[in-house]
Amino acid sequence: MTQQTKQIPVSSIILDEDIYPRKGIDHRRVGIFAENIRDGFTFDPIEVAPCPDKPGLFRLLDGAHRWSAYKSTGIEEVKAIIKDLEGNDPLLYAATKAIGPKQLTEDESRDTARRAYSRDSSLSSADIGKAIGRSRQTVDSYLTDLRASNRMGLDIKIFRLNRLGIPQDRIAKRLGLDQKTIHNHLGEMPALAFLLNGDLSRGFSVSQVAEKHGWTEPMVWSLALEGKNDHDRFKELGWGFCTWDKWEFNDCDNRFGDDWPGRIPAQLIAHILRCFSKPDDLILDPMAGGGVTPDTCLAMGRRCWAFDLMDRPDTRPEIEPFTWDISSDQGLLWPVSAKGKPDLIIFDPPYFDKKAADYDKKSISGLSRKAYLEFLEAFFVLLKQNVKKTTRMAFINADWRDFQNTPAIEEKYKGGILIDDYLDILKRTGWYHTHIIQAPMSSQRFTAGVVSAMQKKNILGVISRYVIVLGQQGLE
Numbered sequence: 001m002t003q004q005t006k007q008i009p010v011s012s013i014i015l016d017e018d019i020y021p022r023k024g025i026d027h028r029r030v031g032i033f034a035e036n037i038r039d040g041f042t043f044d045p046i047e048v049a050p051c052p053d054k055p056g057l058f059r060l061l062d063g064a065h066r067w068s069a070y071k072s073t074g075i076e077e078v079k080a081i082i083k084d085l086e087g088n089d090p091l092l093y094a095a096t097k098a099i100g101p102k103q104l105t106e107d108e109s110r111d112t113a114r115r116a117y118s119r120d121s122s123l124s125s126a127d128i129g130k131a132i133g134r135s136r137q138t139v140d141s142y143l144t145d146l147r148a149s150n151r152m153g154l155d156i157k158i159f160r161l162n163r164l165g166i167p168q169d170r171i172a173k174r175l176g177l178d179q180k181t182i183h184n185h186l187g188e189m190p191a192l193a194f195l196l197n198g199d200l201s202r203g204f205s206v207s208q209v210a211e212k213h214g215w216t217e218p219m220v221w222s223l224a225l226e227g228k229n230d231h232d233r234f235k236e237l238g239w240g241f242c243t244w245d246k247w248e249f250n251d252c253d254n255r256f257g258d259d260w261p262g263r264i265p266a267q268l269i270a271h272i273l274r275c276f277s278k279p280d281d282l283i284l285d286p287m288a289g290g291g292v293t294p295d296t297c298l299a300m301g302r303r304c305w306a307f308d309l310m311d312r313p314d315t316r317p318e319i320e321p322f323t324w325d326i327s328s329d330q331g332l333l334w335p336v337s338a339k340g341k342p343d344l345i346i347f348d349p350p351y352f353d354k355k356a357a358d359y360d361k362k363s364i365s366g367l368s369r370k371a372y373l374e375f376l377e378a379f380f381v382l383l384k385q386n387v388k389k390t391t392r393m394a395f396i397n398a399d400w401r402d403f404q405n406t407p408a409i410e411e412k413y414k415g416g417i418l419i420d421d422y423l424d425i426l427k428r429t430g431w432y433h434t435h436i437i438q439a440p441m442s443s444q445r446f447t448a449g450v451v452s453a454m455q456k457k458n459i460l461g462v463i464s465r466y467v468i469v470l471g472q473q474g475l476e
């Protein structure tokens with residue numbers, strides 16, 4: 001750790017509760033310090049570290065009472081040691097400074113240990129104990145329940161990834177563990193499932209069981225519906241089955257997937273799975289976003305490999321981070337060296353241009369029309385090279401017409417992408433459609449004000465959306 005000492009404005013220093021190990025400021029102590037300052041007494045410099053997200057500000061590591069006293073006496077500048085903690089936990093560092101004349105109380109040291117462990121579960125009891133001035137055994141006793149629930153979190157992650165058919169070596173890599181640990185955890189899964197099934201058979205609802213055990217609802221559904229056929233799964237999930245080629249759902253089912261730009265209803269994914277895949281088939285979602293596809297696969301008893309450029313290891317470990325990048329030196333790459341090949345691809349890419357602000361800058365939504373179409377062409381070729389002859393694709397898309405403020409009669413063919421543009425590329429790359437299913441978006445996303453403005457000008461908005469289902473056999 002390095003440091004420099006200099007005069008800094010008292011107003012540039014803040015007390016960040018996140019890294020403050022005490023329960024509060026002792027005002028009697030501040031009063032005594034203020035009196036000492038007025039009497040001309042000089043204190044040791046306080047210690048601070050630069051605020052990571054607020055340039056120009058410093059957060060206190062040591063000297064909260066002296067700092068409060070400086071403020072109350074109107075002193076504008078103080079001598080401070082500015083520390084570079086070089087990755088060390090600031091809360092634990094601040095706690096080491098509290099060992100001395102005024103020790104942390106029992107409550108404060110317990111709370112500090114728990115906060116430090118919650119931020120970094122790889123910290124040992126000995127390390128934490130050294131920082132807060134307590135023995136390893138005492139710290140162990142502070143952390144017992146947190147360690148148990150952390151372990152439970154890992155069990156659930158491993159169970160989920162395994163249930164989705166992700167091979168053990170990829171589970172190990174994703175969770176930063178060795179394969180032996182994964183293997184050991186998987187050995188405990190039947191006992192865990194038995195526990196949950198017990199609660200389900202006692203009449204608790206899926207959401208009650210999920211809450212009690214800290215599981216996600218789709219994971220509990222995957223157990224609750226085990227052995228059932230698709231028809232019965234739909235019934236239990238409360239979804240009607242649309243027999244015709246128009247699948248219309250006004251709302252997303254909040255039990256499946258996260259709030260995400262461009263989120264699609266789980267009922268739509270469930271219809272695709274029911275009509276175009278079989279139980280235990282492997283589904284590939286190359287741009288999985290909020291995770292509706294893996295969640296619905298759990299409920300429908302399908303395996304699923306999902307990828308996205310957005311990485312959320314804690315909440316969505318099953319979505320493996322991967323960016324499909326046409327501009328890389330090697331061209332478009334396949335993310336896994338898989339023996340397993342998908343039976344069905346569910347591909348729901350972002351629009352180009354229009355929604356660019358909703359996604360990361362590496363997203364294909366930032367591409368120009370030309371580059372976007374080139375990406376799709378290369379992507380469909382890549383898919384064909386890496387799947388089975390029998391693999392189908394469900395491509396979810398909508399016409400992209402730039403109708404903003406333009407009456408329908410004045411709209412020109414000026415660089416939108418319409419369904420026939422996609423079909424041209426698909427045919428060129430060896431994908432032939434068997435079905436075009438209408439799956440309209442809800443018109444409720446337009447506000448009453450917007451609708452009335454559109455009505456006045458005869459503007460025709462877009463709510464049509466399609467699921468194009470394709471195979472690889474042409475007419476030949």
Ligand SMILES: C[S@@+](CC[C@H](N)C(=O)[O-])C[C@H]1O[C@@H](n2cnc3c(N)ncnc32)[C@H](O)[C@@H]1O
Pocket residue numbers: 257258260261262263264265286287288289290291292293307308309310322323324325348349350351359360362363364365
């Ligand atoms: C329309 S969203 C998918 C929404 C998802 N079906 C759902 O219901 O939550 C498209 C996703 O594609 C991802 N994406 C865009 N470009 C990508 C790329 N080049 N590689 C990987 N993911 C990409 C975005 O991060 C975004 O999550």
